[in-house]
Amino acid sequence: MNTVILNDTLAMIDKLKTVCANYGLANDSSEYKIITEAFLYKYLNDRMLYEFTKLPEFADCDDTAAIEERFRGLDDADRDMIQQLELGTVAYVRPEWMVSSLFNRQNTDDFAQRFDEALLGIAQDNVEVYSVKAGNAAITLFQGVSRFIVEENKRNGFCAALINALSDFSFADAFSQGYDFFSQVFEYLIKDYNKDSGSYGEYFTPHAIANIMARILAPDGDKNVTVYDPAAGSGTLVLALAHQIGENNCTTYTQDRSQKANEFMRLNLILNGLVGSLENVVHDDTLVSPRHLAADGRSLQRFDYIVSNPPFKCDFSDTRDTLASEKYAQRFWAGVPKVPAKTPEKMAIYLMFIQHILYSLKPGGKAAIVVPTGFLTAKSKIELAIRTKMIESGMLRGVVSMPSNIFANTGTNVSILFVDSSKRYDHALLVDASKLGTKEKVGKNQRTVLSDDEIERIISVFNGMEEQDDFSVLADYTAIAEKRYSFSAGQYFEVKIEYENITPKQFQAEMAEHTDKLRDLWAEGERLQHEIEEQMKAVRIA
CATH class of the missing domain: 1.20.1260 (Ferritin)
Structure with a gap:
C-alpha cells in the first residue's frame, strides 16, 4: 500500500x-x-x-x-x-x-x-x-x-x-x-459519523471481525456466488467477504432501514469496485418488508453467503404484532420477542435477524452472525429454539467468543456464530478468544484490539478444527444437547488436575508444614476472638 x-x-x-x-x-x-x-x-x-x-x-x-x-x-x-x-x-x-x-x-x-x-x-x-x-x-x-x-x-x-x-x-x-487502501480510506471518512454503535443501521463492525468472518467462511474464495447482509450498516462485512471471494466472483445484496447506513453502503461499494451491486442496495425494513425476492416475485431470494452484525436491541413496538402474525410465521418460526413495557428500546431484535438469516440461506449456504455472547447460554424460549434448530439441523459449524470491548462504543460481549448447511455436522468447534487482545483508548471509550498474530490464530484454529487447551474445543452435538444446547466453549473444556510424584518422606514433611500453618492460624483466631471479647466488655462498662 x-x-x-x-x-x-x-x-x-x-x-x-x-x-x-x-x-x-x-x-x-x-x-x-x-x-x-x-x-x-x-x-x-x-x-x-x-x-x-x-x-x-x-x-x-x-x-x-x-x-x-x-x-x-x-x-x-x-x-x-x-x-x-x-x-x-x-x-x-x-x-x-x-x-x-x-x-x-x-x-x-x-x-x-x-x-x-x-x-x-x-x-x-x-x-x-x-x-x-x-x-x-x-x-x-x-x-x-x-x-x-x-x-x-x-x-x-x-x-x-x-x-x-x-x-x-x-x-x-x-x-x-486495492481493498486494503480503500477500506482504510472509507473507515477514516465515516469514523466521526458512526457513533451510535448497536442501534439499528448505525454501527460499524471492526475490520478485525470482518476479516475473521470472511476468511473462515470462504478461506479459498469462491465463484459465481451471492453475498447478503440484511442489516448491512456501512457494508464492512459484505465488502470484506466480497474481497475474500473475489469482487468479480460474487454479487452483493444488502438492506437496511437507516438512510445514513445506505448512503455509506453505496459509497463503500463504489470505492471498492462493486458498482454492479448498487442496484441491490435497498433502504427499507428488512424484517417487515424484505425486498430481495426470488424469480417468482413472491418468495424470498436465498443466498450462498450471509454475513451480518444485526442490531442487538431496538424498539420495534410499532411492528412487533405484525411480525408475530400468521403471515410471518414461517420465517419467524422460533417466535417474536416481547417488547419490554418500560424499556421498548431493549427488545431483543437480533433474534429476529438470526431467524431471517437461517430462512434466507440456500441449501448448502454459509453464514456468520454477530450475536451477544449471552445468546450462547440463554434459557429463554426463542434463544433455546434457535440453538436447538441449529444442532438438530446439523448446521452449526462453530462459535468464536470475542474479547469484551471489541467494539469501542459498546461494552456488550459478542460472539460469532458460523452456520454451514452444506453438510450435516455432528460436532462444532467452540472457541473462547475472550482473553485475547490489548486495550487501547478510542475517544472516551476503551476498545480491545486484536493483533495480526491473534487474528491468524483464531482463523487457523477454526479452519483447522484444532483443539487447544482453554482456547478451543470440539463439542459433540450429543454433549451440546445434554447441556441444554449451550454454545459456550468454557462448559466443554476438560478440567485438568496436575499431579506431582513425591516420596512418602516428602509427603510427611509437607503435611507437617501445613499442620503447623493451621495451628498458627487457629492460635491467631483465638487471640483475635479474645481481643474482641475484651473490647466488648470495655464498651459495656463504659
Missing part, C-alpha cells in the same frame, strides 16, 4: 471537514452528507478522467489538463458515444460539471447554484447505475449541499471552499490501490 497516497487522501478529507467547521457545520447532522457527497463527486470526476487515459481518443494527451481540454472539445455525439460504449459502469461527468470547470467559475454570483446543479445533474445522468432503492423508489447519488448553509449570502463562499479543497488533490494514483 502506498502510504503517501493514503496520507494525501486522508488530508483531503480533513480539509473538507475543516470547511464544514469554518462554516459552523462541525458535528452537525448534515456534515456527513456534505463530506460524503463532496468526496464522492471528486472520486467520480477523477475516475472518469483516469479511464479516459485508456481510450484511443485520448492516447496522445500528456496529462490530465490535456485530457480535460480534449474532452471539452468533443462534440455531443462523440461524448455520447464515450458515455454509452466506453465508460460502462464508470460515472459520466459532463465537461461543465467537472471539478476543474467549477473551480474556474467559483467567483460567479451564482456559484452555489452551479455547484448543486452539477451534483444533481451528475446524479441524474447516472441514475440507472448509481441509485439505490428505497422501497420501490430510487435514491439518487447526490442531493446538493448548499442548502445546509442557512445564511444564503454564505453559500457561494462555502461551495467555493469545498471546490478548492477538492481541486488541490487527485485520485489518479489511488486507483491502482
Whole structure:
C-alpha cells in the first residue's frame, strides 16, 4: 500500500471537514452528507478522467489538463458515444460539471447554484447505475449541499471552499490501490459519523471481525456466488467477504432501514469496485418488508453467503404484532420477542435477524452472525429454539467468543456464530478468544484490539478444527444437547488436575508444614476472638 497516497487522501478529507467547521457545520447532522457527497463527486470526476487515459481518443494527451481540454472539445455525439460504449459502469461527468470547470467559475454570483446543479445533474445522468432503492423508489447519488448553509449570502463562499479543497488533490494514483487502501480510506471518512454503535443501521463492525468472518467462511474464495447482509450498516462485512471471494466472483445484496447506513453502503461499494451491486442496495425494513425476492416475485431470494452484525436491541413496538402474525410465521418460526413495557428500546431484535438469516440461506449456504455472547447460554424460549434448530439441523459449524470491548462504543460481549448447511455436522468447534487482545483508548471509550498474530490464530484454529487447551474445543452435538444446547466453549473444556510424584518422606514433611500453618492460624483466631471479647466488655462498662 502506498502510504503517501493514503496520507494525501486522508488530508483531503480533513480539509473538507475543516470547511464544514469554518462554516459552523462541525458535528452537525448534515456534515456527513456534505463530506460524503463532496468526496464522492471528486472520486467520480477523477475516475472518469483516469479511464479516459485508456481510450484511443485520448492516447496522445500528456496529462490530465490535456485530457480535460480534449474532452471539452468533443462534440455531443462523440461524448455520447464515450458515455454509452466506453465508460460502462464508470460515472459520466459532463465537461461543465467537472471539478476543474467549477473551480474556474467559483467567483460567479451564482456559484452555489452551479455547484448543486452539477451534483444533481451528475446524479441524474447516472441514475440507472448509481441509485439505490428505497422501497420501490430510487435514491439518487447526490442531493446538493448548499442548502445546509442557512445564511444564503454564505453559500457561494462555502461551495467555493469545498471546490478548492477538492481541486488541490487527485485520485489518479489511488486507483491502482486495492481493498486494503480503500477500506482504510472509507473507515477514516465515516469514523466521526458512526457513533451510535448497536442501534439499528448505525454501527460499524471492526475490520478485525470482518476479516475473521470472511476468511473462515470462504478461506479459498469462491465463484459465481451471492453475498447478503440484511442489516448491512456501512457494508464492512459484505465488502470484506466480497474481497475474500473475489469482487468479480460474487454479487452483493444488502438492506437496511437507516438512510445514513445506505448512503455509506453505496459509497463503500463504489470505492471498492462493486458498482454492479448498487442496484441491490435497498433502504427499507428488512424484517417487515424484505425486498430481495426470488424469480417468482413472491418468495424470498436465498443466498450462498450471509454475513451480518444485526442490531442487538431496538424498539420495534410499532411492528412487533405484525411480525408475530400468521403471515410471518414461517420465517419467524422460533417466535417474536416481547417488547419490554418500560424499556421498548431493549427488545431483543437480533433474534429476529438470526431467524431471517437461517430462512434466507440456500441449501448448502454459509453464514456468520454477530450475536451477544449471552445468546450462547440463554434459557429463554426463542434463544433455546434457535440453538436447538441449529444442532438438530446439523448446521452449526462453530462459535468464536470475542474479547469484551471489541467494539469501542459498546461494552456488550459478542460472539460469532458460523452456520454451514452444506453438510450435516455432528460436532462444532467452540472457541473462547475472550482473553485475547490489548486495550487501547478510542475517544472516551476503551476498545480491545486484536493483533495480526491473534487474528491468524483464531482463523487457523477454526479452519483447522484444532483443539487447544482453554482456547478451543470440539463439542459433540450429543454433549451440546445434554447441556441444554449451550454454545459456550468454557462448559466443554476438560478440567485438568496436575499431579506431582513425591516420596512418602516428602509427603510427611509437607503435611507437617501445613499442620503447623493451621495451628498458627487457629492460635491467631483465638487471640483475635479474645481481643474482641475484651473490647466488648470495655464498651459495656463504659
